[in-house]
Structures are given as structure tokens and as C-alpha cells.
Amino acid sequence: MTPTGPDGPPPAASEPAPRTPLARLAELHGVAPGYSPSPGRTVAAPDSALVAVLAALGVDASTPDDVGAALALHETATAERLLPPTLVSWGGLAPAALAALPAGTRLRVTTEQGESLTAADRLPPGVHTLHATAPDGRAAETHLVVAPTRLPAPPGRTHGLLVQLYSLLSRRSWGMGDLGDLAELTAWAGRTLGAGFVQVNPLHAAVPGDPTDPSPYRPSSRRFPDPVHLRVEDVPEYPYAEDRDRLAALLERAGRLRDGVLRKGALIDRDAVWDLKREALEAVCAVPLGPGRQAAYDDFLAEEGQALEDHATWCALAEVHGSDWRDWPAALRDPRSRATAGARGELADRVAFHSRLAWLTEAQLARAQRSARDAGMNVGLVHDLAVGVHPDGADAWAQQEYFAAGMSVGAPPDAFNARGQDWGLPPWRPDRLAACGYAPYRRLLRALLRNAGALRIDHVMGLFRLWWIPEGQPPTEGTYVRYDAEAMLAVLVLEASRAGALVIGEDLGTVEPGVREALQERGLLGTSVLWFERDWDGDGLPLPPDAWRADCLATATTHDLPSTAARFTGEHVELRDRLGLLTGSLADERAAAATDVREWLALLARLGLLRGPSGGAPASAEEAEIQAVHRFLLRTPARMIGVWLPDTVGDRRPQNLPGTSDEYPNWRLPIADAEGAPVTLEDLAASPRLHALIDVVREDGGPPGAPGGPPEPPPRVP
Known part of the structure; x- marks a missing residue:
């Protein structure tokens, strides 16, 4: 959840001393x-x-x-x-x-x-x-x-891909990218592109609606993944489902849905995809499990215990009473009430169905991580932990004692957003977390890290403090609440070390003094985005590569920002103008964006990075600039280099445009080329433009200290 505005200087003054x-x-x-x-x-x-x-x-x-x-x-x-x-x-x-x-x-x-x-x-x-x-x-x-005192550093310099999974459709998808596509992507990227990781959006379970909120950052549950990501045909019981005609008809409808996105310009329709998959999965889950599969499922049920039972119960109750548990009959609003226990019994078949879906989704996540490791990736999947959960959803219902009633998380007013931000997410109570030894936080991390080589923490500053907004009030009427950052970090380091995983903190925006130092001390990587890396304490010009930090994932852009092609062409300004989002005049915004690009291009040229691909035909000016940006990233000491997958084919459109809801189709766009035509996974694998960019990343970016690679970062004191 990237705040609007650049990563400017942190506040110079501390919080005022209490007087009353x-x-x-x-x-x-x-x-x-x-x-x-x-x-x-x-x-x-x-x-x-x-x-x-x-x-x-x-x-x-x-x-x-x-x-x-x-x-x-x-x-x-x-x-x-x-x-x-x-x-x-x-x-x-x-x-x-x-x-x-x-x-x-x-x-x-x-x-x-x-x-x-x-x-x-x-x-x-x-x-x-x-x-x-x-x-x-x-x-x-x-x-x-x-x-442990700290997490180990990444295993040498590594590069990888960043992608929003729903946007990556293959010719086998059911209208949005799925876990089968993710397994294919990791296998191909590891073996053909030499990638060390693939970072995806949060795959948390969503709150069903009409329509469902497509944002992966407002989930029903962060603990359990969403079965909408399942590849139905890869479920082992699929070939044995009895109603083959029914499944064939669903496959045909899924093909039409996929073709509507890929060939007719339709938006990704998560609800339509889920309607088809739910019907197919009901038929598949009617097939009895074999003895080995049943034993594995029983182990999963035992391991997940009460948390899974609560999640599946919420899903079953939501089918009957709607997805906002606060509107349910009063007795059902308490997950431990006698009425809820009775309803769970009455809905036992649906509770069992949703429990089975959680298991199947976990299994396909594990398969995607195995595919990554089998392909030689030294990290594999990088999962994303959203900063909070939807107030209507399963976690907010099942864990009520840990959430602050009547509060929402957001961001205070600042130089870039005078009204502040309300993200609509209830915060955890720090006192209740401490009283239980951070049990729900530990269980959450353990579940996410089970099938991950690394975990990205959205708005990692939330481990230290969050901006709480009383219900019914604007963001300007909130205040910060502190968490025990040492305990939050210790639990995170403990669980990540047990899983053998890296941790990447999304620390963009205004960061209070001491936060980045605390994260670095414990071995957490930060996030550095090219367009925000400027000398904010000096002349404001782009930072040269040797001034960047080593302990970070360095990228050209993110899902909340314009694509690199849109930056260089200025199309992001035109888009914001069409949607009425500019805070100044169009001429002023164009001039500011052009200055930004001009300053970066000057630095790229001065470093000799603006050139055609080695051993190939000269790229277009746009491709040469995007390649130069990635050559620049490789000149930094950053330990991880991320390539935004839409950048590899010249996509113009951001996946999410902060500050919009109905004005822009956030979280519903397939990856597209420079002309706006959707691109499948198969198209990506055959794209000369993609391979030219990845060749730059592979040829120019050896491990730190290697010939042609970035300088060796200074040694880290344990």
C-alpha cells in the first residue's frame, strides 16, 4: 500500500511532548x-x-x-x-x-x-x-x-520478476491468472531467464460481494489463500468427477470468458471466474479422497485447527447471511456462541467444502514454489502480506478480541495528500497482541512462509506504528498508535528464519527516523524504487547508483505507480488528467514530469547506459531507455533486482491508480503490450522485447564484486 508522493525526507521533529x-x-x-x-x-x-x-x-x-x-x-x-x-x-x-x-x-x-x-x-x-x-x-x-539476531543476507545478487498474478493469463486460464500459470511462470523464468524469484500480489482470501472488491490489499483473511486462484484441472480428483458434461460446459464457458479478456478487451471479472470455478470445484470435491490423500488432508485439518474451522464457518455463513458479519443475526456475530456452533453443524457440508478448498489451494501454492526451486531459483516465490484485513471479513469476525473496534488504519495528512488516507482496515490492538505472545501474528506468518522463499511486508512501518482513525471521522482526525516494534520484529525474524526465507519491507513514503536502521539491523531488506531515489537532503537530483543502499529490492516501478514506458512518454500525466486527478494545471504537471524524466536520462547518459542491446539490433528509443533504467539498477549495490513484468512488453497502464475506485479499472487489467493488446504467458515467453530486456539484466549484472557487476557492498556486522 504505497502512499502517494515520493519518498521524501523524514520529519525532522519528534512527536511533541505531552502537556495535559x-x-x-x-x-x-x-x-x-x-x-x-x-x-x-x-x-x-x-x-x-x-x-x-x-x-x-x-x-x-x-x-x-x-x-x-x-x-x-x-x-x-x-x-x-x-x-x-x-x-x-x-x-x-x-x-x-x-x-x-x-x-x-x-x-x-x-x-x-x-x-x-x-x-x-x-x-x-x-x-x-x-x-x-x-x-x-x-x-x-x-x-x-x-x-536469531538477524536474518541472513540473500544468496548473492539475484534478479526476478514482479507480477500481479490475476493479470497473467495463459491459454489455459479461466479468465484470470491462476496458480497453474504461476507454476509455469516460475519454471520458465528460472530455467530460461535465470531468474531467482517471482514476486506476486497478496493471494489472500477475498470478501465475496456484488461485485467483490478486486483489491488484493483488502482481504477477508490474510491467513488463508483465495481458491479463485486454483487451476481446477490440476486438482487430482478432477479426472474422476462424475458429471463430465457439466465440467465440459464449464470449461467452454471459461474459454469464452478468457477470450473476452484476451481478444475483446473485456476487464478481468473475478466474480464471473469464481462462479465457474465454484461450480466445478463442487463437482470435484464430491469425489472421495483416496487413502493417501485423505491422510494428508486429515493432517492439514489437524495442523490448522480452530483457525481453519473459523474461516470455513465464516465462508459458509456468508453464503447464507451475506458477507458483512456485523449484519448477521446477533448470536452469529460471536464465533464462539452456541448459535454459531449450531449453524456450523447445520452447514457442515459447506464448512467441509471451504475447508477442502483451503487445502487444495495450499497444495497448488506449494507446487508453484517447488516448481521455482526445481527451476534453479535461489529464492522462489515472494509472497505479499497486506497491511490489514477487511472489517466485514473472516479474520475480523474470528479474531474480534484482537482488533480495535471502531477504528480504521490509514495515513495522516502530509505535503502530498492534505486530506490524509483511510484504508478501511481495522488495526490489531497492540495490548492484546502482547498479552497472548503475538499468537495470531505468529500463526499468520507461519502460514504465509510455508510456501515462500521470501515475504514482502506491505507498509512495513506498521510494525512500529499505525495511523488510527475513529469510525465516522476523516483521516485528519486520527493519531498514531505505537506497537512493540522489537517484539513484532523478533516474531518476524523467528518465523522467517525457521522457514529459511528472506523478508522485504515495503518502506516507501515518509518513514520516521530509526525505522530503516532497525530493519537493517535485523536483516530485513527495504524497497527502493528508481523514481523516488533522489538526494532529498541536498540538491534533489537523482541519486547516483553508488549512493543507493545494498540491503534492498531495487525496482523501476510498482503496481501502484506508472509503468516505466508511461513515465518516459508522459502518458501517466495524460491519464490522470482524463480522470480529473491532477492537483495542478496540465501544463505544470507535464513540465514537472518532463523535468523528472530529463534529469534521469541525463544521469543515464552520463553513465554510458543509454545504448542498444549488446549483440543485437538497436532497440527503439523507448526500449533503449527502459533497458538503461535496468542497467542503472544493476550498477547499484542492491542485493535483489526486480523487473516489473508489464515493463518487459511496454505496457502503459498501471495496475492500480491510487485515489480512484470507479474512475479506473484497478486490479482488473491483463498484462498488455505497448498498443494495449493483452499478452498471454505464452506470448511473453516468445517476446523478443522481453528477452532483450532480460538479456541486459543477465549480462550486465553479475554478483556484487564480479567483473561487470555492481561493487561489493560493505561487510555487514552480525
């Missing part, structure tokens, strides 16, 4: 009394926002007397508490907080495996239970997250 009892109470609970929208300027949060956010955290601050009582209660609780609910140990060393315990306090650790150790022992990685007993009789149990 309400502000002091807010800060004690991690609620910021103010923020810095621009360097040297601070803005106090409205009292109404502080009161509302505190209420969402279970703290009554309605009146001055309530504020005083809450302050006194917090002071008493802090004085009596031996330990916070969660502590972090990096590398198995004792947490610093233990040094503040009263002399003579007895400490014992019960590990995840049930082993009993002392706090002085070298602790294994995991989330353990620390027992403390003070001489005065006070006792405490706290969650102890033991994580």
Missing part, C-alpha cells in the same frame, strides 16, 4: 499526542481522537476525572507488575529487563517443547514461557520470544 493529563495518559498507552506532517512542524492530535483511541484500547478517558483515575490505575499496575506480557531475547541472551527485577527473583523458562531451563541458559529459538517469582511473593508469567 489526557496526553500523558495517551502516551502511556502508546497513543501519540501529536505527529510531524513535515520537517520542523508538529501538529497536536485532537482530544477527541485521543479519547476515542483510548476507548478502543479499553481505557476510559471520557472526563477529566476518568483520565485521573486511569492514570492512577496505570501507575499502580506498573508498580505491581514484575514483567511485561512479552519479552524479547535476541540470540538466546537474557533480556535486559530481567536486570531490573528485585534481587533474589527466581526465574525459570519452559520452552515450546516443554523443557525446563534457567534464564542463564542459552535459550533455543522459539516462543517460551518465562516464570518469575520475587522474594516478596509476587509472581509473573510472560511470553519470551527468542529470535
Whole structure:
């Protein structure tokens, strides 16, 4: 979820010091009394926002007397508490907080495996239970997250593709890209293009609607993938389904749907695709599983447990009562109620169906990752974790105790968006996460990393703080709420290390001081996009390649930004003008965009990067410029280089245009060539333009320090 505006300088001033009892109470609970929208300027949060956010955290601050009582209660609780609910140990060393315990306090650790150790022992990685007993009789149990000090660096310089899976149709797709297409893409990209990874959009389960919200960043559940991505014919039971005529008719209809997108200019229609797939999968899931498949399915059910049962129950109830659980009969709004248990029994067939779909989708995700590794990719799939979930969906229903009621996540007003942003996503409560040892966060990460070589964290700054907006208020009436970033990072590093995966943080936009340093210290990579990399503290000109950071995924663009071809031609300005999105005059916007391009082209020319492909015919001017951009990325010390797949064929259209909903077909466009004609996976594999660009990436970008490659980045201190 990329904020609008470039990655400008971070605020120079810190949050203002609290001056009132309400502000002091807010800060004690991690609620910021103010923020810095621009360097040297601070803005106090409205009292109404502080009161509302505190209420969402279970703290009554309605009146001055309530504020005083809450302050006194917090002071008493802090004085009596031996330990916070969660502590972090990096590398198995004792947490610093233990040094503040009263002399003579007895400490014992019960590990995840049930082993009993002392706090002085070298602790294994995991989330353990620390027992403390003070001489005065006070006792405490706290969650102890033991994580490696950092994640390892990527295995040398690697390049890969970035793609929105739904946009990648093959001649076998049912109207949108699917997991069969993803497996084909990874096999081809690894073997033919030498790619080390393929990064995809979030594949989380969506909230069904009329129509369904196509954004992959407002999911029903982040824990479970969406079965709309299934390749139906690849399900092992498919050949044994009884009604062959029915399946043949569905395949024919799917072909017409696919042809409508590829040949007639229709938009991707997720709901139409799902209508066909759901009917086909109902027939396929009626086939009994063989003994081996049944045993594997039983293992999956046991492993996923309550979380899967809740998710499948929500899906079944949504078919009957609609997708907004807050409009269901009151007794069904509680996932643990007797009425919900009864409904689960009445809908047992549908609950079983949705559970089976989750298993089948996981299996095809695993197959795509195996395909990537079998093709020689050193990373494989890079999955994307959305910053939150839809308030109507399965996670918000099943995990109500962990979400802040009446709150939404967004972004504050800044120099690029005076109204701020409301993303419509309920935030997790930091106090409840800490109290349970971050259990839902751990389970979420474990599920996503199961079939991934790396995980991209959307808006990674949310591990540190999020902008909370009280329901019914504009984004300007919100405030920041802090999370225990050390604990959030420790859990992330722990789960990623267990999976042997990399982590990439999307840290675009305004980033508060210290965040990038904290991420780098723990081995997380950042995200650097060419057009945002300028000397914001100096002359504002494009950064030369040797000034870029090494610990990042470097790209020319993202799904939220114009394609590289559109940048060089200025078509992104014309598009925004047609949609009425320009904040200034068309002439001024054109001039600013032209200046931006001119400055980058000057740097590319000065570095000798503007030239035709080696050993081939000269490219067009546009292709030469796009190739030069990627030569530039390879001159940086960045450890990962990402190529936006639509850039390989000159696509003009962004996949998502922030600030629009009905005005632009966000998340519904197939990959297209420079003329706007949709391009299939098979077309991509045969595209001379694609191969010319990838040849540049392969020939010019050896590993750091190698001849012709980027300079070796400085050594990293463990």
C-alpha cells in the first residue's frame, strides 16, 4: 500500500511532548499526542481522537476525572507488575529487563517443547514461557520470544520478476491468472531467464460481494489463500468427477470468458471466474479422497485447527447471511456462541467444502514454489502480506478480541495528500497482541512462509506504528498508535528464519527516523524504487547508483505507480488528467514530469547506459531507455533486482491508480503490450522485447564484486 508522493525526507521533529493529563495518559498507552506532517512542524492530535483511541484500547478517558483515575490505575499496575506480557531475547541472551527485577527473583523458562531451563541458559529459538517469582511473593508469567539476531543476507545478487498474478493469463486460464500459470511462470523464468524469484500480489482470501472488491490489499483473511486462484484441472480428483458434461460446459464457458479478456478487451471479472470455478470445484470435491490423500488432508485439518474451522464457518455463513458479519443475526456475530456452533453443524457440508478448498489451494501454492526451486531459483516465490484485513471479513469476525473496534488504519495528512488516507482496515490492538505472545501474528506468518522463499511486508512501518482513525471521522482526525516494534520484529525474524526465507519491507513514503536502521539491523531488506531515489537532503537530483543502499529490492516501478514506458512518454500525466486527478494545471504537471524524466536520462547518459542491446539490433528509443533504467539498477549495490513484468512488453497502464475506485479499472487489467493488446504467458515467453530486456539484466549484472557487476557492498556486522 504505497502512499502517494515520493519518498521524501523524514520529519525532522519528534512527536511533541505531552502537556495535559489526557496526553500523558495517551502516551502511556502508546497513543501519540501529536505527529510531524513535515520537517520542523508538529501538529497536536485532537482530544477527541485521543479519547476515542483510548476507548478502543479499553481505557476510559471520557472526563477529566476518568483520565485521573486511569492514570492512577496505570501507575499502580506498573508498580505491581514484575514483567511485561512479552519479552524479547535476541540470540538466546537474557533480556535486559530481567536486570531490573528485585534481587533474589527466581526465574525459570519452559520452552515450546516443554523443557525446563534457567534464564542463564542459552535459550533455543522459539516462543517460551518465562516464570518469575520475587522474594516478596509476587509472581509473573510472560511470553519470551527468542529470535536469531538477524536474518541472513540473500544468496548473492539475484534478479526476478514482479507480477500481479490475476493479470497473467495463459491459454489455459479461466479468465484470470491462476496458480497453474504461476507454476509455469516460475519454471520458465528460472530455467530460461535465470531468474531467482517471482514476486506476486497478496493471494489472500477475498470478501465475496456484488461485485467483490478486486483489491488484493483488502482481504477477508490474510491467513488463508483465495481458491479463485486454483487451476481446477490440476486438482487430482478432477479426472474422476462424475458429471463430465457439466465440467465440459464449464470449461467452454471459461474459454469464452478468457477470450473476452484476451481478444475483446473485456476487464478481468473475478466474480464471473469464481462462479465457474465454484461450480466445478463442487463437482470435484464430491469425489472421495483416496487413502493417501485423505491422510494428508486429515493432517492439514489437524495442523490448522480452530483457525481453519473459523474461516470455513465464516465462508459458509456468508453464503447464507451475506458477507458483512456485523449484519448477521446477533448470536452469529460471536464465533464462539452456541448459535454459531449450531449453524456450523447445520452447514457442515459447506464448512467441509471451504475447508477442502483451503487445502487444495495450499497444495497448488506449494507446487508453484517447488516448481521455482526445481527451476534453479535461489529464492522462489515472494509472497505479499497486506497491511490489514477487511472489517466485514473472516479474520475480523474470528479474531474480534484482537482488533480495535471502531477504528480504521490509514495515513495522516502530509505535503502530498492534505486530506490524509483511510484504508478501511481495522488495526490489531497492540495490548492484546502482547498479552497472548503475538499468537495470531505468529500463526499468520507461519502460514504465509510455508510456501515462500521470501515475504514482502506491505507498509512495513506498521510494525512500529499505525495511523488510527475513529469510525465516522476523516483521516485528519486520527493519531498514531505505537506497537512493540522489537517484539513484532523478533516474531518476524523467528518465523522467517525457521522457514529459511528472506523478508522485504515495503518502506516507501515518509518513514520516521530509526525505522530503516532497525530493519537493517535485523536483516530485513527495504524497497527502493528508481523514481523516488533522489538526494532529498541536498540538491534533489537523482541519486547516483553508488549512493543507493545494498540491503534492498531495487525496482523501476510498482503496481501502484506508472509503468516505466508511461513515465518516459508522459502518458501517466495524460491519464490522470482524463480522470480529473491532477492537483495542478496540465501544463505544470507535464513540465514537472518532463523535468523528472530529463534529469534521469541525463544521469543515464552520463553513465554510458543509454545504448542498444549488446549483440543485437538497436532497440527503439523507448526500449533503449527502459533497458538503461535496468542497467542503472544493476550498477547499484542492491542485493535483489526486480523487473516489473508489464515493463518487459511496454505496457502503459498501471495496475492500480491510487485515489480512484470507479474512475479506473484497478486490479482488473491483463498484462498488455505497448498498443494495449493483452499478452498471454505464452506470448511473453516468445517476446523478443522481453528477452532483450532480460538479456541486459543477465549480462550486465553479475554478483556484487564480479567483473561487470555492481561493487561489493560493505561487510555487514552480525
